[in-house]
Amino acid sequence: MIIEQLVKQWLDSDPHLQDWPVTLTVPPNRPTRFITIERTGGTQGRYSATPLITLQIWAENRSEAAYTAGTVSIRMLEMTALADIADTQVESVTNLPFPGPPPHARYQVLVQVTQAAQ
Template identity: 40%
Template sequence: MNAEKLMLDWLNTSPVLRPVTATLNLPATASSTSPGRYLTVERTGGSETPFVSRPLFAVQAWAESRWEASELANRTAERIRHVTDLDDVADVDILSITDFPSPDGRPRYQVTCQLTIKTTYTESEEA
């Protein structure tokens, strides 16, 4: 299972976050003069065992102002808290919600979280 795809799909099915969509990369149309609102998802680490995956994510909320980025980050964190509604996700920890402006000064907040996901181990994966 691709954990980043799982997170993207979970965020993108939320009516609370619309019209914002989550992507793996900041869209090319985003710029410091036209920042827009975006969510980016990046797996930044985590552990893997034959039966459990514990991916660590940085989900970044981009917006026109710091306040809007903060609000988007808080709505995003609330959506992430409910990812355990998916059968394969056993637990979620929201580790932080942080003001994290981009190097060019665009407003951005970062939600750091870790999921506990059931994985399916098969002997063919040993080979």
Template identity: 35%
Template sequence: MAVNAEKLVMDWINADPNIKASWPARFDVPAESSASHPIPFVTVEQVGGTDEQFRSLPLVAVQVWGESRWLVSEAAAKLILPRLKRIVELPEVADIDITGRTHFPMPDGRPRYQILIQLTVKSDD
């Protein structure tokens, strides 16, 4: 059975208490966040990938949201990306490939940066 990559990445980000306190990772955009009232957070979403007999190769979008392009850019580069690179410390993760980091604002104007990662994860199959 393949590991739930979204939960794995979300839990890994939130395991750092400094990140969780200021940029908590979650699956959904909080209802209280809007263009007029942006709050800092991170969303995690599997956007592709493949499952093989002994490994899974999930493609995961990690999106950093906040009140300004500068803040989300800095958080993505200095907090979230370094944390993601260390996910290979988990026994089930063999490798991580950072496939992109992009300024990716919402159509309503909310600042957002996206980091795309491809994991190589052990499968129970």
């Protein structure tokens, strides 16, 4: 399975994020709150892969974005409960407001995932 789809399913299953649409792209008509997932780097070996995943939390205000970034970070660390995920590491959590137009509160979470090679 493609890592972005796996992360989407993982976040979609969290009851704390039930009011947060999780997408692989920014919707054309940006809703007030949503989360995007994108693989932005990493390595691929014969037996394992270490994709770098960028999650962006778009919210109504900075406080809501920051709080939800914390929830997403914890949820990503728990991903080791899945059979083919050996480890996850949150590399950074950053305030990254979208300048617009229109401006939008946004936090970014970078996560390194270690998984069995596909």
